[in-house]
Amino acid sequence: MMSLPIYVQGAWFAGAALFIFGLKGMSSPASARKGIVIAGYGMLIAIAGTFLVPGLKNLALMVAALGLGGAAAWISGQKVKMTDMPQMVAIYNGMGGGAAAAIAAIEFAKGDAHSTVTTILAVVGALIGAVSFTGSCVAWAKLQGVLKKAHRLPAQNVVNVLLALVAIGFGAAMVVLAPAQPELIYGFFIVALVLGLIVTLPIGGADMPVVISLFNAFTGLAVGFEGYVLGNPALIIAGIVVGAAGTLLTQLMAKAMNRPLSNILFTPMVASGPGEAISGSMKEVGALDAAAMMRYASKVIIVPGYGMAVAHAQHKVWEMTSILEEAGVEVKFAIHPVAGRMPGHMNVLLAEAGVPYDKIFDLEEINGEFGQADVALVIGANDVVNPSARTDKASPIYGMPILDADKAQNVIVIKRGKGTGYSGVENALFYTDNCRMLYGDAQPMAGEIIQHLKAMG
Amino acid sequence: MDGLLALYIFMLAAFTGYEIIAKVPVILHTPLMSGSNFVHGVVVVGAMLMLGTAETVVQQAIGFFAVALGAANAAGGYVVTERMLAMFKKKEGA
Numbered sequence: 001m002m003s004l005p006i007y008v009q010g011a012w013f014a015g016a017a018l019f020i021f022g023l024k025g026m027s028s029p030a031s032a033r034k035g036i037v038i039a040g041y042g043m044l045i046a047i048a049g050t051f052l053v054p055g056l057k058n059l060a061l062m063v064a065a066l067g068l069g070g071a072a073a074w075i076s077g078q079k080v081k082m083t084d085m086p087q088m089v090a091i092y093n094g095m096g097g098g099a100a101a102a103i104a105a106i107e108f109a110k111g112d113a114h115s116t117v118t119t120i121l122a123v124v125g126a127l128i129g130a131v132s133f134t135g136s137c138v139a140w141a142k143l144q145g146v147l148k149k150a151h152r153l154p155a156q157n158v159v160n161v162l163l164a165l166v167a168i169g170f171g172a173a174m175v176v177l178a179p180a181q182p183e184l185i186y187g188f189f190i191v192a193l194v195l196g197l198i199v200t201l202p203i204g205g206a207d208m209p210v211v212i213s214l215f216n217a218f219t220g221l222a223v224g225f226e227g228y229v230l231g232n233p234a235l236i237i238a239g240i241v242v243g244a245a246g247t248l249l250t251q252l253m254a255k256a257m258n259r260p261l262s263n264i265l266f267t268p269m270v271a272s273g274p275g276e277a278i279s280g281s282m283k284e285v286g287a288l289d290a291a292a293m294m295r296y297a298s299k300v301i302i303v304p305g306y307g308m309a310v311a312h313a314q315h316k317v318w319e320m321t322s323i324l325e326e327a328g329v330e331v332k333f334a335i336h337p338v339a340g341r342m343p344g345h346m347n348v349l350l351a352e353a354g355v356p357y358d359k360i361f362d363l364e365e366i367n368g369e370f371g372q373a374d375v376a377l378v379i380g381a382n383d384v385v386n387p388s389a390r391t392d393k394a395s396p397i398y399g400m401p402i403l404d405a406d407k408a409q410n411v412i413v414i415k416r417g418k419g420t421g422y423s424g425v426e427n428a429l430f431y432t433d434n435c436r437m438l439y440g441d442a443q444p445m446a447g448e449i450i451q452h453l454k455a456m457g
Numbered sequence: 458m459d460g461l462l463a464l465y466i467f468m469l470a471a472f473t474g475y476e477i478i479a480k481v482p483v484i485l486h487t488p489l490m491s492g493s494n495f496v497h498g499v500v501v502v503g504a505m506l507m508l509g510t511a512e513t514v515v516q517q518a519i520g521f522f523a524v525a526l527g528a529a530n531a532a533g534g535y536v537v538t539e540r541m542l543a544m545f546k547k548k549e550g551a
Contacts, residue, residue: 012502019496020473026492026542027481033542036492040535043499047531050502056509061521065508066501069525070532077536082544088537089491092498096530099500102523106507106516117460216494223500224470228463230503236463237470239500242493244474249490252478337483344487351544362483 004053011049012234018042019238023245029357046234069095082352083309086341087143090212093219094136100129100222105189107229111179118229119178123171125225127192132218134196139212142205143341152202157266160199167191199265206383207264209342210253214261217246249343256337258389258400282418285436287445290377290412291452297374299330301366303405304350306340307380307416313442314353317379320446321355323453333359334366334403336384367404376408378429380415380442386427397425411435414445488545491538498531 019042025035047066056062073092080088104126114122141147153159170188174180180188203211220242227235254261294300302321308314321331333355339346350360370376378385385405388395405411406429413430415437429435438445474493481489504527508520 015499015502019499020477023477023489023492023496026489026538027477027485029482029485029545032485032488032545033539036488036495036535036538036542039492039496040539043495043531043535046499046502047505050505053506053509056505058508058511058517058520061517062505062508062524065521065524066505066528069528073529073531073533074536077533077540080537082541085487085491085537085541088533089494092530092533092537093494095526095533096494096497096500099504099523099527099530102519102526103500103503103507106511106519106523109513109516109519110510115460213490216490216497219500220474220493220497223497223503224467226500226503230506232503232506233466235499235503236466238496240467240470241474241477242497244471245478245493246474246490248475248478249486249493252486335483340487342487342490344484344489347484348487348541348544357484360484 008049008052011045012232015042015046016234016237020241023241082349086209086212086345087140090136090143091140093212093216094133094140097129097132097136097215097219097222100219100226101126101133103226104129105185108180108185114178116175119175121225122229123174125222127167127171128218129222130189130192131196132215132222134193135200136215138197138200139208139215143208156202163191163195163198167195203264207259209338210250210257210264213246213250213253217243217250220246253338253343256343280431280433282430282437283435285412285438287438287448288452290438291449291456293410293412294324294329294375294377295327295453295456297329299373300324300375300377301332301334301370301373301408303334303376303378303381303385303403304339304346305379305381305384308442309340309349311380311442313379313446314349316443316446316450318353318355320450320453323450331359332361332366334361336363336403339381339384363401363403370404370407373408374410376405376411378405378411378413382427383425385429386425388428395425405429406432409434412438414438414440414442416441488538488541491534491541495531495534495538498527498534501527501531
């Protein structure tokens with residue numbers, strides 16, 4: 001590898017440096033846009049430099065593949081709605097994992113002699129790349145609504161462990177019997193791909209963001225390991241940086257949900273007991289009363305959830321906020337770490353509607369303020385305001401940090417129907433004395449409230 | 458590549474990745490996950506090297522598949538990240 005021309009080496013070096021520089025830029029809101037552009041230049045330079053590697057064959061095929069994959073993803077990425085962003089990240093990530101696994105497949109097919117360490121890393125990279133590929137496809141299908149239900153096999157965990165052991169067994173055979181026979185290579189990849197499917201299928205939609213983040217880290221590691229096999233430091237650096245960053249991000253998300261990673265992967269979200277009986281009844285309220293309650297409040301905290309995003313109500317909600325503020329009401333937004341489908345997803349959606357930063361608050365920042373709020377307006381959020389998480393030990397979401405919306409003087413919940421949230425858990429908040437339900441789609445409901453507010457002047 | 462040298466690269470890269478994420482505000486988690494997703498799209502370079510040295514038809518086919526997937530990872534990752542971050546920028550001026 002060291003015999004490559006200096007301009008090729010230089011291009012890869014520049015690519016790796018720009019990736020790190022770009023990611024660093026993305027860690028602060030002010031420089032984030034510049035960061036992705038810098039990383040983008042890094043990618044272009046690295047790809048251009050690769051074309052200059054002497055003796056490369058199949059150049060026409062290469063250009064065709066780059067054009068095909070690049071154009072398809074570019075167009076789909078431009079079209080996708082902000083609400084559907086998580087599943088797009090999942091599918092692009094899966095493709096990267098698939099590419100890493102395919103690199104290993106060709107390396108095995110060539111059957112060149114390698115050191116044992118190189119073969120082990122090639123096998124490990126291929127395994128996690130393949131799992132990330134099929135697993136991410138399942139994650140995409142679930143969030144996109146193609147796959148509706150969580151498919152849980154009988155004795156799922158046993159099947160998972162057995163399948164993982166078989167995959168590891170195949171991998172070990174690949175190392176011991178290197179160069180492996182084609183039958184062994186096929187067997188290894190089939191088992192690895194099936195493993196990704198089977199492990200991901202039973203995981204519920206609510207846990208999916210964490211899983212996507214985990215697969216993102218997986219793909220990074222796979223790319224890093226295959227980079228070692230290829231002797232390419234740019235791949236190693238980019239892959240391992242993402243692997244480490246992705247692992248930490250996954251832990252942060254799991255912590256925000258109070259669901260250890262092992263639970264997400266191996267335990268379905270079900271109640272561990274009958275749960276505390278919920279007393280009281282749900283009380284309905286109309287848009288006029290809701291508008292009046294907020295108009296004559298001094299402080300309103302809005303708790304947006306994924307339901308608001310699905311209804312595309314964020315623009316209306318921001319318009320309503322502006323009217324309230326003009327009337328002298330203090331309005332703040334409270335964002336739960338897992339509101340939306342990924343941490344920060346809700347912030348992106350509110351940013352799209354033009355809500356400024358300084359009105360948006362994290363759980364820790366705002367939880368103390370609910371006590372002074374006259375109205376907490378919950379829009380399309382459910383589990384993240386369920387007080388059972390604080391009190392009911394039998395509840396599957398027990399221990400998850402929640403927004404203390406129930407501590408506000410009055411709670412108004414805009415909700416489409418009486419059903420439970422994404423986790424399938426009954427919400428005790430809806431039955432409390434100070435809570436009123438405003439049934440309907442978030443967008444028309446916000447519109448009605450705006451009409452009433454305008455009429456009040 | 459020298460195995461020990463690669464080990465040092467692994468270690469330093471892991472620390473770098475950890476440090477970059479550790480100080481990021483929650484509001485940037487989604488764009489950053491998407492951005493790091495873009496960065497591992499550099500796998501396309503490895504895929505190009507494999508396709509460029511593929512000999513049999515099967516190797517060419519897998520190589521083509523790998524380059525297309527890697528290119529999609531890079532292009533898609535870039536577009537969605539850029540779109541998300543562009544909104545943050547617009548708002549700052551507002």
